[in-house]
Amino acid sequence: MRYRFLVVYEQGEHNYSAYVPDLPGCVSTGATLGEAREHIRAAIAFHLEGMRADGEDIPVTDPAEVAEYLEVEVADPATVPGN
Numbered sequence: 001m002r003y004r005f006l007v008v009y010e011q012g013e014h015n016y017s018a019y020v021p022d023l024p025g026c027v028s029t030g031a032t033l034g035e036a037r038e039h040i041r042a043a044i045a046f047h048l049e050g051m052r053a054d055g056e057d058i059p060v061t062d063p064a065e066v067a068e069y070l071e072v073e074v075a076d077p078a079t080v081p082g083n
Helices: 033-053
Strands: 008-011 016-019 027-030
Touching: 008 033, 016 033, 027 033
Parallel strands: none
Antiparallel strands: 008 016, 016 027
16 A cells, blocks of 8 residues: 655754654654665655554545745845844
């Protein structure tokens, strides 16, 4: 069965980390983004197998998390009157 989950990747000083907001505790790391992607894919499969073995429901509805990039314009403090 195929599942779809949001994965968040964060670049650290020496590696990448990844986590799945809809699967608390499902995390992984990798030396590169590609490695982190491979590792989190395996971690998700392992996590879901554990959930199934424990009789837990696997969240198969729409993901609870949504991610997007937003552009925000912030005034330069030097151009704001009174600063």
